[in-house]
Amino acid sequence: MNRPRPRLARIWVFGLVALSLVGTLVARLGQVQIGDHAQYERAAATLNTRTVTEPAVRGRILDRNGLPLADNSTRTVVSVSRGVLADAGDGGRALVQRIATALQVPFDELWGRTQLCGAKGAPPQPVCWAGSPYVPVPLVSGADPARALGLLEHPDTFPGVTVGAQPVRDYPQSSVNAAHVLGYLGQASESDVASSRGAVTGLDLVGRAGLEQQYDAQLRGVPGSDTVSLDPRGVVDGQVSSTAPVPGKDLVTNLDARVQSAAESALRSAATSARTRGFRADSGAAVVLDVTNGAVVAAASYPTYDPAVWTGGISTRALAALTDASTGTPLVSRVTAGAYPPASTFKVVSIPAAVEAGNDLRGTYQCGSSYTIGNRRFANYESRAYGPIDLRRAIVVSCDTIFYDFAYRSWLAQGGLDAKSDAADPFVAMAKELGLGAATGVDLPGEQAGRIPDRAWKQATWAATRTDTCARARTGYPEVAATDPGRAAYLRSLAVENCRTGFQFRAGDAANFAIGQGDTTATPLQMARVYAAIANGGTLWTPQVAKGFEAPGGVLEPVPPKAAGKVTFPAGTLAFMQDALVGVVRQGTGVGAFRGFPLDQWPVAGKTGTAEAFGKQDTAWFVSYAPADKPQYAVAVVVSQGGTGGATAAPAARRIYDVLRTLP
Incomplete structure (x- = not known):
């Protein structure tokens, strides 16, 4: 009769435990709903908003007279709202198909563009969309403007479709190339974004060479931002805040478009002429410096390429052509990276x-x-x-x-x-x-x-190469001997000597x-700087392309010239060399190139050079300055494997001086 009592006791214990748990749960709910309400409200808001960065308009690159060398243009972009795609029963396939038909572009290309890169089933880059998931998807970049605007005339057929303009680099001076000086833009990498402290996003284009790289921060400006709210599907349903981007500054250079054009044309003609005389003329450069301050007035490299090839992203085939040694590796600047025996x-x-x-x-x-x-x-x-x-x-x-x-x-x-x-x-x-x-x-x-x-x-050099050199002394150069036994024998004799x-x-x-031969090398820019120092009395200026920066509607912020030092010449030597260099053009190896040039009114001082190298044709040089009686410009021209300096390089320099002497 006493057995039910322990069972009843256990029921009471379980009831008390359950009541305690319910009480704890109710207390916690009260804390969450009342005490921590503000904190969770902020968290919910954070989870339902995203910040989208808006790149700034990139600054232009101008010549010293204000002519744009690298400007901003636009291409037509057709975008579609992600919300409209999400609301469609088929995910937007029918809409995208209609857009593809109207713009006459492949459907698969556009449909792949609606997929976020990395998402399940998304196609690989560049077909997928690598940008923000919180902005309209740009389906077509560079669309035909007339066809694109036609979409807007039928909003019922093309809901959520917008047509806008995307800024791209443009090169408006048809007579000026300057590809190696201007540089180019490329998509920002992860390291660019990480090192920029918020200044660069994954959607930005950043400078990859030339002035675009050197002054990327000033040209890029400050990006803006839009904070948007999202619905439960992750689709934008409103704007919380917005900060406008600050445009980049214009870079005003010391380049003169007229002189740059003349330098490019003269260099190209010199190479072409040398080839008609049996020379390879595989590369070269022409540089013009202001001897009074080191300003780079022109810098031409040969071979060159169209800088617009980078606009919108370069193809694998085009990149291979720029780095192909058989075509002269056009991507390399011979002005600063071409080192030749002077x-x-x-x-x-x-x-x-x-x-x-x-x-x-x-x-x-x-x-x-x-x-x-x-x-x-x-x-x-x-x-x-x-x-x-x-x-x-x-x-x-x-x-x-x-x-x-x-x-x-x-x-x-x-x-x-x-x-x-x-x-x-x-x-x-x-x-x-x-x-x-x-x-x-x-x-x-x-x-x-x-x-x-x-x-x-x-x-x-001997310490670094001795092992390989001594190995060649033993084995020789069988791969060279197969086609050129004489060169192979010469190379082996050098290896034997250098090993010991x-x-x-x-x-x-x-x-x-x-005499500037053997292992001695110099760039065309270095030699132009040397002659500029002789012309100006011994000041060695740091060559400078940038003249200053200018914000939209603002004044020029100058980049001051920088003197790198003063050269001390032995007494009487400087005046002697200045006179002798005038003699080269009037009576010596440069006389043929300047026949008919008004030397009495605009005297030129210079020196030819013909560099010899085993297994190669001669490289032509002419380095100079003018007017000799009141120096203003130094000009250096080099044509690799172009023949003699007097026959190839000096005539090119003369063509550049034909323009320089007409400048105010």
């Missing part, structure tokens, strides 16, 4: 170095057909002998053997092979003082430093260095 244009470095070494500036020297060092014969160009001549005449006719003698005697005075450093080498010192072997600091990305092959360079003593700065290295 040949006899380098003699303006060797003259002051020779004087520093103790040679008389007014002395007479023997210009023979060749000069022998040890068992090696160094020939004068075309083996021509001029007999005893002064240094001015040596520059005018471009005698090499006098400079071989200067370099060899200086090498001996420094200790020959026993010299351990370059500290006492006047030729190396003068080259470096004139900025060679180091980047100029021009405001363009991708600049090469060129090469001054001094003792330190020889030692470092490649670290040595030999007498032959010094001789070649003095």
